[in-house]
Amino acid sequence: MEKKLEEMQSHDQEIFNKIKLFPTILLYWEKYQKHLLEKVKAVKDGIIIAGDGRHDSMGYCAKYGAYTIFCCTIPMILLFSLIQRNQAGSSPAMEFMGFKSRMEFLIGYGLLITI
Numbered sequence: 001m002e003k004k005l006e007e008m009q010s011h012d013q014e015i016f017n018k019i020k021l022f023p024t025i026l027l028y029w030e031k032y033q034k035h036l037l038e039k040v041k042a043v044k045d046g047i048i049i050a051g052d053g054r055h056d057s058m059g060y061c062a063k064y065g066a067y068t069i070f071c072c073t074i075p076m077i078l079l080f081s082l083i084q085r086n087q088a089g090s091s092p093a094m095e096f097m098g099f100k101s102r103m104e105f106l107i108g109y110g111l112l113i114t115i
Helices: 002-041 091-109
Strands: 049-055 064-071 076-084
Touching: 002 076, 049 091, 064 091, 076 091
Parallel strands: none
Antiparallel strands: 049 064, 064 076
């Protein structure tokens, strides 16, 4: 009986996470990110950024990668991107794909990026 109750609680928690928790976190992040981007867009001389990619494992067998953009002008993380190997074609291509998609987003948003 206890095992069945634990399974039900676990299932209820999964449903709660899918329906309530994850969408709430996403909405909060999108609102917060918009605020960050507007703050950085207000910098008249442009911003300096740095980016880096990480994989879930080293080498050519990584399945997932994350690419993060950091603003050096106003110290904060602006963007990140999660990439699957099958989206990029190979593990080594994930970092470039993350870089490319985040830069396109920033330029499309109208940010002035200086070198």
